[in-house]
Amino acid sequence: MALSREQIAMRVAQEFKDGDYVNLGIGIPTLAANYVPNDIEVMLQSENGLLGMGPNPTEAELDADMINAGKETVTAITGASIFNSAESFAMIRGGHVDFTVLGAFEVDVFGNIASWMIPNKLIKGMGGAMDLVAGAKNIIVTMTHADKHGQSKLLAQCTLPLTGVNCITRIITDLAVLEILDGAFYLRERAPGVSIDEIKAKTAGKLVVPDNVPEMQV
Amino acid sequence: MAGFDKVVSSYAEAMAGLTDNMTVIAGGFGLCGIPEGLINQIKLMQTRGLTVVSNNCGVDDFGLGVLLVDKQIKKMISSYVGENALFEQQLLQGELEVELTPQGTLAEKMRAGGAGIPAFYTATGYGTPVGEGKESRQFNGRDYILEEAINGDFAIIKAYKADRYGNCIYRHTAQNFNPMAATAGKMTVVEVEHIVEPGEIPPSQIHTPGIYVDRVIQGSFEKRIERKVTAAATTRA
Numbered sequence: 001m002a003l004s005r006e007q008i009a010m011r012v013a014q015e016f017k018d019g020d021y022v023n024l025g026i027g028i029p030t031l032a033a034n035y036v037p038n039d040i041e042v043m044l045q046s047e048n049g050l051l052g053m054g055p056n057p058t059e060a061e062l063d064a065d066m067i068n069a070g071k072e073t074v075t076a077i078t079g080a081s082i083f084n085s086a087e088s089f090a091m092i093r094g095g096h097v098d099f100t101v102l103g104a105f106e107v108d109v110f111g112n113i114a115s116w117m118i119p120n121k122l123i124k125g126m127g128g129a130m131d132l133v134a135g136a137k138n139i140i141v142t143m144t145h146a147d148k149h150g151q152s153k154l155l156a157q158c159t160l161p162l163t164g165v166n167c168i169t170r171i172i173t174d175l176a177v178l179e180i181l182d183g184a185f186y187l188r189e190r191a192p193g194v195s196i197d198e199i200k201a202k203t204a205g206k207l208v209v210p211d212n213v214p215e216m217q218v
Numbered sequence: 219m220a221g222f223d224k225v226v227s228s229y230a231e232a233m234a235g236l237t238d239n240m241t242v243i244a245g246g247f248g249l250c251g252i253p254e255g256l257i258n259q260i261k262l263m264q265t266r267g268l269t270v271v272s273n274n275c276g277v278d279d280f281g282l283g284v285l286l287v288d289k290q291i292k293k294m295i296s297s298y299v300g301e302n303a304l305f306e307q308q309l310l311q312g313e314l315e316v317e318l319t320p321q322g323t324l325a326e327k328m329r330a331g332g333a334g335i336p337a338f339y340t341a342t343g344y345g346t347p348v349g350e351g352k353e354s355r356q357f358n359g360r361d362y363i364l365e366e367a368i369n370g371d372f373a374i375i376k377a378y379k380a381d382r383y384g385n386c387i388y389r390h391t392a393q394n395f396n397p398m399a400a401t402a403g404k405m406t407v408v409e410v411e412h413i414v415e416p417g418e419i420p421p422s423q424i425h426t427p428g429i430y431v432d433r434v435i436q437g438s439f440e441k442r443i444e445r446k447v448t449a450a451a452t453t454r455a
Contacts (some may be wrong), residue, residue, distance in 0.1 A: 047321065048247045048394050056447045063389035064250065064441035065378075071248040072447040081423070082390055084397040084425075085273075086240070086329045089322025093342065121311075123318070124300030130348060131322030134341040165345035 002174040003191045005171060007218045009143050010035045011038045011172050012101055012110035015140060016042045023047060023092065025102035026070045028142045032101060043077075044099055047128040049088045051157070052080025069128065089128070093135040102129060104143050104168075109205040111168040111180045113141060114160035126163065133164030145173040145202045152204035153176070154185055175199050177216060184208045189216045225413060229259040231400045232407050232435040236372055237267050239292070243370035244272035244282060245399040245404045248301070249444045250290030251392030252281045253376040253409040254435045260374075260405060261285055265430060269294040271368055273324060273395055278304050278322040280442055288344070289313060295368070297321040301444070323365050325398055330367035332401020337366045373403025376437070377426065385424045386410070393425065400426045409437035 003011070009031035016022060016032075016046060017104055018040035024030050036042050044053040046068040053068055054075035061075055068074045076082065091097055104115040116126040133139055146152050154171065171178045176199050177189035185207040190199060192215045226232050233256060236242070239355055242260070246252035257276075260268075261284050268291050276283035285291050286304045293315040299305050306316035319327070320342045330338055339362035343349045343429040378389035386408055388396055392416050400406050408426075413436050 028399065046391075048250075049391050056449045058449050059447070062443070062446065062448065063390065064443050065392040066453045067248065067391055067444070070445065071250070072445040073443060075448075076390075082393060083396045084388075085325040086398050089325055093322055093340065098394060112345075122300075122306055123297035125296060125318045126320055126348070127298040128321035130320040131342045135322075161433050162346045 001191065001193045003216070008172055008174060010218045011216050012140060012142055012175065013037065016040060016056055016099065020098040021045055021051065021096065022101070023097050023136065025129070027103050029071070029103065030103035045088075045091065046074070047088050047092060047132070048084055049083050050074070050076060050080065051083075051091070051205060052077045053106050054080070057111045076192045089131050092128070092131050095135055095137055097136050099138050099140065100132045101142060104141045104153070105162055106153050106155055107141050107168050108155045108170055109159045109180060109183050109185060110157070112158045113163045113168050114158045114206040119160045119161065122143045129163050133167045138170070139168055143171070143173055145175040145199070150202070152202050154203045154205050156205045156209060175202065178195060186210070187213050189214055192218070206213045222428065224384040224428065224431055224434050225382050225390075226362050226435050229435065231253055232256060232409070232433050233259045233263060233372070234271070235405060236260065236263060238265055238395070239267040240265070240371035241269040241369070243368065243373040243399045243402050244270060245394065245396030246281070246323045247391070247394035249276065249281050249395055249442050251376045251388065251394050252383065253374045253381065254281070254409055254439050255435070256374040256409050257282055257284060261288070264288065264290065266290050266368045267292045268296065269293040271328070271370060273297050273321060274298050275302050275305050277444065278302050286314070293317065295324070296317055297324050318348070325395060327365060328395065328402045329366040329375065331369040331380035332398060335367055337364050339364055368402060371405065373399045373406040375400045375406060375408040377408050377410045379414055379419060380408050380410045380427070380431070380432070380434045381414050381416045383416045383418055384408065384428030384434050385416070385419055386422060386426040387419055388425050397426050400430045405433070406431050407433045407435065409435050411439060412435065
């Protein structure tokens with residue numbers, strides 16, 4: 001069975017190590033904060049200028065001056081710091097943020113990512129996505145393996161305008177965990193009950209399938 | 219006004235000198251930390267043909283969005299403009315120009331502008347539409363594009379507190395772009411929640427030193443929340 005959004009988020013959270021600074025994009029990536037294992041600590045970076053983002057506030061804690069990059073009201077954890085946007089992107093571009101998790105429309109075998117613009121549709125802007133993919137040490141893309149018409153999002157070459165080039169190495173989809181290496185997608189794990197044939201059928205770019213592909217633990 | 223005292227008593231005085239076709243840099247992220255009263259004053263003045271540099275363009279009826287109503291903005295330089303139906307309409311009708319700029323690049327362009335650095339190289343945007351037509355260069359085997367600094371005729375800033383000399387501190391994430399924007403204006407105007415006497419803010423806690431600030435005005439703020447999300451409404455584990 002394909003993973004739910006929550007299960008993808010659960011699998012993403014397994015990538016984090018104790019002491020990691022992590023930036024989570026809007027959508028599935030944000031959900032990963034709910035599944036950080038209890039025995040490790042990670043600190044969430046929000047690119048508008050907050051390191052140590054906490055949960056959404058209670059009604060009593062609501063503060064118009066405390067928001068995250070998705071413009072939602074949030075709190076700060078003990079040990080958080082708040083800074084200006086240039087400082088925030090110095091952390092990001094300078095490679096100080098350990099992990100970035102973000103969604104995408106397409107990823108290709110060269111590690112290129114398209115996530116911000118569909119020509120001839122309304123273009124809203126890239127926000128911080130281009131800086132994030134240019135800077136983080138490890139980037140995880142989360143997305144469904146295929147779009148709602150069944151078309152693969154893992155391509156030989158991206159067709160949409162890019163967000164970044166040669167920057168993606170790891171993808172977690174509803175069907176699989178893949179690594180990008182030497183111009184191919186390497187299948188590392190598959191969702192419980194999902195066949196290798198289904199993953200092959202829904203991966204348009206070159207796919208390398210090792211002898212042993214374990215099921216994800218979610 | 220005497221010496222370093224930068225406090226003005228009216229919005230008209232605060233924005234005096236703003237004329238058509240100027241470039242205005244505005245602090246704020248979403249509706250957080252925006253100079254509400256200064257924006258409303260620009261609307262009142264009906265200044266036109268403006269180039270506005272700000273991460274976002276407010277919402278339809280609040281923040282920079284109010285300047286769209288009478289088509290006062292000619293060009294917007296932003297990283298994300300998706301919150302605004304009027305913006306979309308004017309963009310599609312060709313009445314408004316937009317230069318989409320990655321968020322970190324936008325912050326750095328303001329910082330560079332204020333710091334006397336005309337341009338800088340960044341990996342952000344290389345190989346994407348943002349890098350098209352820009353000079354590129356390799357450093358240590360990696361590709362970078364050259365991005366130019368931004369300066370404004372005016373910078374409009376929201377701070378939490380300023381003293382009469384223009385030394386400012388910001389509150390929480392309302393800091394965002396404000397400190398960089400403050401350095402990049404020929405005329406920098408700060409709207410604050412509290413004006414205090416010099417010395418009340420400890421010198422080492424000042425975010426924006428008064429040297430960058432030309433005018434300070436006591437504001438009154440609505441501080442609207444764009445996306446109110448409370449703990450009860452989420453499904454946190």
